[in-house]
Amino acid sequence: MKRKVTLKQIAKELDVSISTVSKALRNSIEISEDTRQKVQAFAKLYNYRPNNIALSLKNRKTKTIGIIIPEIVHHFFSKVITGIELVANKRGYNVIVGLSNESFDKEVINMQMLANGSIDGFILSIAKETLQQQDYHHFTETINQGMPIVMFDRVVNEIPCDKVIVDDVKGAKKAVEKLIANDCKNIAIITTKDYVSVGKLRTQGYLEALEDHKINPKASLILKIEDKLLSDDHLDNLENEIEQLFKANKSIDGIFAVNELYAVTAIKLARKLGLEIPKSLQVVSFSDGVLSKHSTPSLTTISQHGQQIGEKAADLLINRLELDETDDEEEEVYETVVIETDLIERESTK
Amino acid sequence: MKRKVTLKQIAKELDVSISTVSKALRNSIEISEDTRQKVQAFAKLYNYRPNNIALSLKNRKTKTIGIIIPEIVHHFFSKVITGIELVANKRGYNVIVGLSNESFDKEVINMQMLANGSIDGFILSIAKETLQQQDYHHFTETINQGMPIVMFDRVVNEIPCDKVIVDDVKGAKKAVEKLIANDCKNIAIITTKDYVSVGKLRTQGYLEALEDHKINPKASLILKIEDKLLSDDHLDNLENEIEQLFKANKSIDGIFAVNELYAVTAIKLARKLGLEIPKSLQVVSFSDGVLSKHSTPSLTTISQHGQQIGEKAADLLINRLELDETDDEEEEVYETVVIETDLIERESTK
DNA sequence: TTACAAAGCGAAAACGTTTTCGTGTTAAAA
DNA sequence: TTTTAACACGAAAACGTTTTCGCTTTGTAA
Numbered sequence: 001m002k003r004k005v006t007l008k009q010i011a012k013e014l015d016v017s018i019s020t021v022s023k024a025l026r027n028s029i030e031i032s033e034d035t036r037q038k039v040q041a042f043a044k045l046y047n048y049r050p051n052n053i054a055l056s057l058k059n060r061k062t063k064t065i066g067i068i069i070p071e072i073v074h075h076f077f078s079k080v081i082t083g084i085e086l087v088a089n090k091r092g093y094n095v096i097v098g099l100s101n102e103s104f105d106k107e108v109i110n111m112q113m114l115a116n117g118s119i120d121g122f123i124l125s126i127a128k129e130t131l132q133q134q135d136y137h138h139f140t141e142t143i144n145q146g147m148p149i150v151m152f153d154r155v156v157n158e159i160p161c162d163k164v165i166v167d168d169v170k171g172a173k174k175a176v177e178k179l180i181a182n183d184c185k186n187i188a189i190i191t192t193k194d195y196v197s198v199g200k201l202r203t204q205g206y207l208e209a210l211e212d213h214k215i216n217p218k219a220s221l222i223l224k225i226e227d228k229l230l231s232d233d234h235l236d237n238l239e240n241e242i243e244q245l246f247k248a249n250k251s252i253d254g255i256f257a258v259n260e261l262y263a264v265t266a267i268k269l270a271r272k273l274g275l276e277i278p279k280s281l282q283v284v285s286f287s288d289g290v291l292s293k294h295s296t297p298s299l300t301t302i303s304q305h306g307q308q309i310g311e312k313a314a315d316l317l318i319n320r321l322e323l324d325e326t327d328d329e330e331e332e333v334y335e336t337v338v339i340e341t342d343l344i345e346r347e348s349t350k
Numbered sequence: 351m352k353r354k355v356t357l358k359q360i361a362k363e364l365d366v367s368i369s370t371v372s373k374a375l376r377n378s379i380e381i382s383e384d385t386r387q388k389v390q391a392f393a394k395l396y397n398y399r400p401n402n403i404a405l406s407l408k409n410r411k412t413k414t415i416g417i418i419i420p421e422i423v424h425h426f427f428s429k430v431i432t433g434i435e436l437v438a439n440k441r442g443y444n445v446i447v448g449l450s451n452e453s454f455d456k457e458v459i460n461m462q463m464l465a466n467g468s469i470d471g472f473i474l475s476i477a478k479e480t481l482q483q484q485d486y487h488h489f490t491e492t493i494n495q496g497m498p499i500v501m502f503d504r505v506v507n508e509i510p511c512d513k514v515i516v517d518d519v520k521g522a523k524k525a526v527e528k529l530i531a532n533d534c535k536n537i538a539i540i541t542t543k544d545y546v547s548v549g550k551l552r553t554q555g556y557l558e559a560l561e562d563h564k565i566n567p568k569a570s571l572i573l574k575i576e577d578k579l580l581s582d583d584h585l586d587n588l589e590n591e592i593e594q595l596f597k598a599n600k601s602i603d604g605i606f607a608v609n610e611l612y613a614v615t616a617i618k619l620a621r622k623l624g625l626e627i628p629k630s631l632q633v634v635s636f637s638d639g640v641l642s643k644h645s646t647p648s649l650t651t652i653s654q655h656g657q658q659i660g661e662k663a664a665d666l667l668i669n670r671l672e673l674d675e676t677d678d679e680e681e682e683v684y685e686t687v688v689i690e691t692d693l694i695e696r697e698s699t700k
Numbered sequence: 701t702t703a704c705a706a707a708g709c710g711a712a713a714a715c716g717t718t719t720t721c722g723t724g725t726t727a728a729a730a
Numbered sequence: 731t732t733t734t735a736a737c738a739c740g741a742a743a744a745c746g747t748t749t750t751c752g753c754t755t756t757g758t759a760a
Contacts, residue, residue, distance in 0.1 A: 004467070004495055006716060017740045022718060032738060047491075051467040053406045054716035057745045062403065064446070064468075072435075073428040075640075081422050085449050094463060096414070096446040099435050113444060117354070117401040117746085118414075141397075145354055264644050271646070290425075294614050295645040296621070356746060367710045372748060382708060404746035407715045467716085 005046040014042060056117075064094045065317060066119035068110050070102045070127050070154075075260075075289030076306045077125070080152065083310020084123055091318050093120075100127040108138045120321050121148040123313045126156065128227070132195045150317045152309050154197055162316040163336040164309050168198050168286075171302040171341035172205025173212075175256050175284040178300070178343055180213050182282055182350050184254030188221040188245060190262040196227060202258045202286060220249055225262070238262070243269050255283045260291040263299050267348065283348040297347035309339050355396040364392060406467075414444045415667060416469035418460050420452045420477050420504075425610075425639030426656045427475070430502065433660020434473055441668050443470075450477040458488045470671050471498040473663045476506065478577070482545045500667045502659050504547055512666040513686040514659050518548050518636075521652040521691035522555025523562075525606050525634040528650070528693055530563050532632055532700050534604030538571040538595060540612040546577060552608045552636060570599055575612070588612070593619050605633045610641040613649050617698065633698040647697035659689050 011018045016035065024031045024039035025048070031039075042048075056062040065088050069077045085095050096119060098110035107127045114122070122142065130136070131154065139159050143149055149161040179187050189206045192199030203222070210217050223245050225238060242265055246252060255270075257263035263285035267277055275281040277297050285292065288303035316335065361368045366385065374381045374389035375398070381389075406412040415438050419427045435445050446469060448460035457477045464472070472492065480486070481504065489509050493499055502514040529537050539556045542549030553572070560567050573595050575588060592615055596602060605620075607613035613635035617627055625631040627647050635642065638653035666685065 002495065007718095008716075018717085019719080019741075020739060023739085026718085030738065035738085049462070049466045050718095051407075051716050053403055053412065053467040054745090055718085056403045057401075057407050057715090057747095058717050058719095060745065072422070072431050073425065075423065078423040078428050081447070082449065085422075085447070089448075089460075089463075094446055094448070094468065096444055097431070097435070098439075098444070099432065110439075112399070113439075116399045117403040118444065145352065261644060264646070268646055289640075291640060291644055294611060294641055296614070296618055357748095358746075368747085369711075369749080370709060373709085376748085380708065385708085400748095401746050404715090405748085407717095407745090408747050408749095410715065 002046075004051070005043075005048050006051065007048075010039065010042055010046070010048065014039060061120050061321070062118060063092055064096055064119045065314065066096050066098065066111075066114040066122045066124075068098045068100055068107060068114075068122060068124040070100050070125060072097070072099055076153075076287055076304060079306030080125075080310035080313070083307035083312075084314040085310075086307075087311050087314040088318070091314075093314075093318060100130075102128045104129040104133055104135065111138050111142060115142055115145070115147060119147075121150070121317045123150045123152065123310075123317055125152050126154040128196060131156070131197060148317060148320045150313045150320075152313045156197075160332065160334055162313075162320065162334050164313045164316065165336065165338055166304045166309070166341055167338050168201035169205040169208065171286065171304075172202040172256065172258075173209040174341065174343050175286065175302050176206050176209035177213075178284055178345075178349060179254035179256065179282055180209065180215070182254070184282055186218075186221065186249065186251045187215075187254035187256060188223065188249065188252050190223045190225065190242065190245070190255065190257045190266060192227040192258060193224050199224075199227070199258055206256055221245075221252070235265075238265055239269060242266050243273075246270060246273055246275075253281055255281065257283065257285040259287045260285050260289050260299065260301070263301075263348070264291055264295050267297070278348055278350050282350060284343075285348075288344065292344075292346065300346045300349040301344050303342045303344050305339050305342070312337050312339065354401070355393075355398050356401065357398075360389065360392055360396070360398065364389060411470050411671075412468060413442055414446055414469045415664065416446050416448065416461075416464040416472045416474075418448045418450055418457060418464075418472060418474040420450050420475060422447070422449055426503075426637055426654060429656030430475075430660035430663070433657035433662075434664040435660075436657075437661050437664040438668070441664075443664075443668060450480075452478045454479040454483055454485065461488050461492060465492055465495070465497060469497075471500070471667045473500045473502065473660075473667055475502050476504040478546060481506070481547060498667060498670045500663045500670075502663045506547075510682065510684055512663075512670065512684050514663045514666065515686065515688055516654045516659070516691055517688050518551035519555040519558065521636065521654075522552040522606065522608075523559040524691065524693050525636065525652050526556050526559035527563075528634055528695075528699060529604035529606065529632055530559065530565070532604070534632055536568075536571065536599065536601045537565075537604035537606060538573065538599065538602050539606045539608070540573045540575065540592065540595070540616060541608045542577040543574050549574075549577070549608055556606055571595075571602070585615075588615055589619060592616050593623075596620060596623055596625075603631055605631065607633065607635040609637045610635050610639050610649065610651070613651075613698070614641055614645050617647070628698055628700045632700060634693075635698075638694065642694075642696065650696045650699040651694050653692045653694050655689050655692070662687050662689065 007018050007021045011021045021039050024036045025043055072078055088095050100107035104127060107130055136159055151161055152164040155163045155165055191203045194200040207217055255266050257266055263283050267283055270281050284300045286302045288301045292299040292301045357368050357371045361371045371389050374386045375393055422428055438445050450457035454477060457480055486509055499511040501511055505513045505515055541553045544550040557567055605616050607616055613633050617633055620631050634650045636652045638651045642649040642651045
């Protein structure tokens with residue numbers, strides 16, 4: 001077991017100074033062709049690689065991006081990570097992941113663990129608990145210490161940072177308009193409680209679409225689910241609530257669900273109650289995961305392009321990091337990028 | 351924008367030495383109660399946190415674990431990460447993620463990026479391309495440099511490291527035995543080509559189960575899919591091959607699929623051909639993802655307990671890291687932990 | 701009063717780099 | 731022969747810690 005070789009060891013071995021070795025390896029013109037070759041050969045032989053930590057300390061930057069997300073077992077978030085990792089690697093950065101598990105405390109702790117020099121900047125999506133408590137001091141503090149943040153999907157406007165979001169309102173409108181165009185007359189929405197920002201926005205899109213087509217929204221067609229972590233209890237509860245919805249509103253012929261799970265659950269119960277998809281009930285869902293594509297019937301969805309969101313977020317962050325390097329203190333101006341959604345038609349609509 | 355405060359700044363501000371500040375903060379008895387309080391108050395005021403990178407350099411360990419997995423948009427792998435992150439955080443470690451995207455080159459590059467001091471050890475699952483090429487030099491080199499590796503799920507025996515695997519053979523046997531017990535007479539398997547180790551092992555389990563019950567395996571009932579990354583082309587191809595399988599073997603009444611996707615695709619095509627699930631065709635699948643639970647009919651599966659695998663892998667790695675600290679060179683003896691699978695019965699079997 | 705121990709603190713090294721600046725040697729120009 | 735410039739290299743600082751060791755001051759015992 002040979003430990004990693006350092007400049008110092010090479011220097012001693014070759015009887016030159018550390019500086020000489022360093023310069024030789026970086027092809028400095030200060031070093032004679034002769035010693036340069038000798039050093040490089042030796043370095044290659046012993047498979048020398050500069051120690052990243054030492055470089056980070058010296059350069060005061062780590063070339064590492066911290067990601068904080070609520071959970072990773074989630075198609076959307078893992079797609080985003082894929083996107084982040086893709087451009088991060090391409091631009092010479094690594095990616096370190098922290099999970100908040102939707103908890104405020106874990107979000108704070110994770111950020112503190114990483115903010116002490118381990119990373120150059122954050123890409124994150126806010127935990128539900130944080131959104132509920134509306135306590136954002138850990139974000140502002142991080143930013144005040146000069147560490148840039150890029151938020152995606154679940155964002156809050158008052159934080160000064162770049163943001164990448166999907167146009168939830170517009171996406172929801174697209175979904176509902178599809179149902180309207182397909183002759184649905186009684187369109188229900190299955191959404192989350194309002195404190196989840198995307199749930200609120202999608203509900204808003206639903207209402208706007210109805211309004212645009214002179215349809216009066218009916219409160220009984222709006223089902224807001226308490227969106228706890230997906231325990232089995234929660235699933236039972238979800239099924240009950242949806243079943244009530246159908247039983248209380250026999251005329252429902254269209255459903256807009258704010259996520260896949262709500263959609264497939266609705267379909268399952270609708271079938272149990274004798275409805276045929278898409279003949280007597282059409283369904284459109286937000287979020288474009290594996291369920292949409294592979295369940296039967298496959299779901300017509302509003303695709304969020306998670307990977308693209310990740311790529312954009314990473315580019316924004318790295319751009320800012322590498323811009324900060326050159327000109328120091330200009331007035332910071334932050335960008336909010338909106339990633340357009342697409343309607344992907346599958347079997348759950350006519 | 352106040353930069354992060356360092357020991358040096360505190361020292362200057364309070365007109366003491368850096369050493370004094372450091373000791374005061376760590377409650378050394380060398381320091382008088384008086385100055386200790388002064389320093390600690392000042393540090394708290396300015397929200398001092400030791401710089402992680404500097405600590406890493408000094409201690410020659412980073413308290414960070416590197417994970418290399420083929421892809422992250424995958425229920426099993428993200429479950430494993432959840433498990434790793436859980437125990438890593440609990441034990442004071444961070445987690446840095448690299449994706450190989452099933453490519454040998456990306457696997458090597460990612461490992462090199464991280465092995466230069468950024469992390470203390472690896473947890474990884476081998477890329478398909480690497481398995482195919484059987485080139486494992488990057489693993490042995492890493493280990494030779496004194497950096498421990500824990501492999502999970504896709505492992506190779508000849509590498510000296512701890513491993514966490516599921517008993518694929520036994521799991522597959524459980525699945526097939528369930529079908530046999532449910533009176534299936536013609537059980538087909540949909541699996542991957544043999545170079546994917548888990549595919550091979552599950553096929554072996556299928557054969558063993560048949561043999562145990564004196565059933566002669568029929569080559570025509572064994573469908574081996576070329577398991578490229580899931581492009582849409584690949585999906586079409588998958589459907590074709592499965593359709594051929596059904597058409598050529600009308601008597602199939604049981605299917606064992608090595609993953610969810612194969613299972614739901616098979617169900618979809620079986621229905622198209624007029625088969626009823628589970629009445630005339632029963633299906634059991636490996637892997638316990640979101641499709642199994644929420645598609646209709648839900649799938650009877652062999653659950654792999656991804657999170658548990660991650661937790662175990664992290665514990666093994668950290669144990670080894672913290673053991674290396676104390677007694678240096680004893681004979682390394684490596685462990686292979688087998689995580690038992692469970693049969694989870696749902697609607698796709700009687 | 702002298703000697704000595706304890707208390708309180710600082711200097712410096714170490715982790716592994718990069719880079720600036722200084723210095724000695726050699727060859728070319730005066 | 732003397733001056734100068736180019737060349738090749740080394741010393742040292744810096745990044746932010748922790749820790750060992752040594753030094754000064756004070757109080758106490760002889």
